[in-house]
Amino acid sequence: MLEIINPETDPYYNLALEEHCLQHFDDQDILILWQNVPTVVIGRNQNTLEEINLAYVKEKDIKVVRRLSGGGAVYHDPGNLNFTFIVNDTSGLNRYDFTRFTHPVIKALDKIGIKAEDNGRNDITIGGKKFSGNAQYRQGKRLLHHGTILFDCNLEEMVRALNVSQEKIISKGVKSVRSRVTNIAEHLHEPMNIKLFKEILTQTVFAGQKHEQYKLDGHEREAVLKLKENKYSTWNFIYGSSPPFNVVKKAQFEWGNIKVHLNIKKGLIEDCAIYGDFFAGKDIAELACHLRGIKYQESSLKACLETIDITSFIPSAKREEILELFIK
Amino acid sequence: MNIPQGLFYSSSHEWIKIEGEKVTLGITDFAQHHLGDIVFVEVPELNSEVNVGDSIAVVESVKAVSEIYSPVSGTIIAVNEELEESPELLNEDPYKNYIAVIEVSNEIETEKLMSAKDYEAYCIEEEKK
Numbered sequence: 266m267l268e269i270i271n272p273e274t275d276p277y278y279n280l281a282l283e284e285h286c287l288q289h290f291d292d293q294d295i296l297i298l299w300q301n302v303p304t305v306v307i308g309r310n311q312n313t314l315e316e317i318n319l320a321y322v323k324e325k326d327i328k329v330v331r332r333l334s335g336g337g338a339v340y341h342d343p344g345n346l347n348f349t350f351i352v353n354d355t356s357g358l359n360r361y362d363f364t365r366f367t368h369p370v371i372k373a374l375d376k377i378g379i380k381a382e383d384n385g386r387n388d389i390t391i392g393g394k395k396f397s398g399n400a401q402y403r404q405g406k407r408l409l410h411h412g413t414i415l416f417d418c419n420l421e422e423m424v425r426a427l428n429v430s431q432e433k434i435i436s437k438g439v440k441s442v443r444s445r446v447t448n449i450a451e452h453l454h455e456p457m458n459i460k461l462f463k464e465i466l467t468q469t470v471f472a473g474q475k476h477e478q479y480k481l482d483g484h485e486r487e488a489v490l491k492l493k494e495n496k497y498s499t500w501n502f503i504y505g506s507s508p509p510f511n512v513v514k515k516a517q518f519e520w521g522n523i524k525v526h527l528n529i530k531k532g533l534i535e536d537c538a539i540y541g542d543f544f545a546g547k548d549i550a551e552l553a554c555h556l557r558g559i560k561y562q563e564s565s566l567k568a569c570l571e572t573i574d575i576t577s578f579i580p581s582a583k584r585e586e587i588l589e590l591f592i593k
Numbered sequence: 594m595n596i597p598q599g600l601f602y603s604s605s606h607e608w609i610k611i612e613g614e615k616v617t618l619g620i621t622d623f624a625q626h627h628l629g630d631i632v633f634v635e636v637p638e639l640n641s642e643v644n645v646g647d648s649i650a651v652v653e654s655v656k657a658v659s660e661i662y663s664p665v666s667g668t669i670i671a672v673n674e675e676l677e678e679s680p681e682l683l684n685e686d687p688y689k690n691y692i693a694v695i696e697v698s699n700e701i702e703t704e705k706l707m708s709a710k711d712y713e714a715y716c717i718e719e720e721k722k
Contacts, residue, residue, distance in 0.1 A: 310633040310653050335633065335653035355722075361627050361656055386655070401657035404648075437677060439632050439653060508633070508677075 266294040276304040276330045281492035295351040301341040304328040308336045312438040312507040334400035337441030340423035346414040354408035366410040373469040394447035416459045417450040436510030505532030516590040520581035552578045563592045595622040602712035619691040628654035631683045634676040667697040
C-alpha cells in the first residue's frame, strides 16, 4: 500500500486529488489522509441548495464542494480527519463490504482505549453516536472508499452550516439523514491532538506491511489543479449538477403578496411562474419569461433583473424587493 | 436469483436484449440485490453517442455509487425517465425496468458477453469468493 502525502487543505484540490489518484495509479492500493478548511461536502446526487445554509456559509466563507460518492452532506473543518482508500475492485461479495476499510479506524481507537463499532449502515459510532461517515465510488476496475473522522470538529458550526433555511424546495435528489454525532476528543482518556491520532491510524493501516510514501510531482499536481479548475471549483459542478428541483418563494410587500414557482434544471431556471394579489401592469407572465434560462444564483438573477423595467409589470414594486424575493 | 433466458450478460452485471439494431440495457438481479436500496439513477442523455465500455448511467445505492457500462456502441434512442422519479424500480424488477435503448452502429460483440446459463455459473462463482 502506498500513502500519498497530502498537506493541502483546499477542498476543491483535495476532491480533485482523489479523482486523479483513482484514475492514474493502476493496480496500486492507496491511502490518503487529508483535512480541509471549513467546508460542506455534498453527496453526488444531492441538491446543494437544499443541504446548506447559504447565507451562513457565505458569511463565514465556508467552502461548498460536491464529491463523487453518494450519500448525504457532511461538514469538514481542521478538526476532522478524512481517509481515502483506493484499491482494485475485486469481484465476489466482499466487494460490498465496508468493514475492511472501517476496521483500521476501529482498531486505531481500540489502541487508545476507545470502543467504536460499525453501525451496519455506513457509519462508525462510539456509544451509538456517529463520528465517521463512509461512502464508496466505483469506476471500472477501481474502488474508492472514503470516510470522515470527527476528532475535535466544531459541531456547532456543523449544525449551522448544514441547517437549511425554511425555503420550500421539492426535489428528487438524495436527502441527508441527520445523525447524533460525537467527536473522538470527547472520549479520550489522555489528551491527544489530531496529528498524533493520524499517526496512530497510519501505523494501524500499515501494520505488518511496508509503508511507502509518495508526494505528487509537479506534473501530477498540475493535472490535479486543472481538474480542480475545470470541475470541482465550478458553479456547474457544485450547483449545476444538482438533480432537478422546484422551489417556491413567497414575500409580502406594501403593494401586496407575491409568490414565485421555479423549476430548476442543471442549475438553470427552466420554468418560472409568478402569482400575487398586487395591482399589475403588463402581463406578469412576460416577466417570468425573461427569467427562463438564467442561472439560479444571486449574481445572474441580479444581472437579469437589472435589464428589466420592473415597474412596468408591478407599478409599486422596487427592483430590490423583487431581487429579495428571489434570493432570500 | 432471476436470470432470464434470451438476454446477454456482462461480467460487470449489465444485461442486454438484442432486437435487430435495437439493444435494451439494464442491470441484473444480482447487481440490484448486492447494491442494496437504489436511491438515485443518472440516466444518459437522449441521442448521445456511446462506445463499447463507456459509462452510460450512474446508479447510487445506499452502499455505493457505481458506473453502468455499455457493452455496445451506438446512439441512445430511449431512456427510462421513470427511474429519475422512482429509482427503486431497479430493485423491484431490474429486467422490466431497463435503463436505456441503444441503436447500435457496429456489430455487437456477443462473444464477449455471457448467455443466461454462463452468467448463472459466473454469479455462483462470485457468491463463493
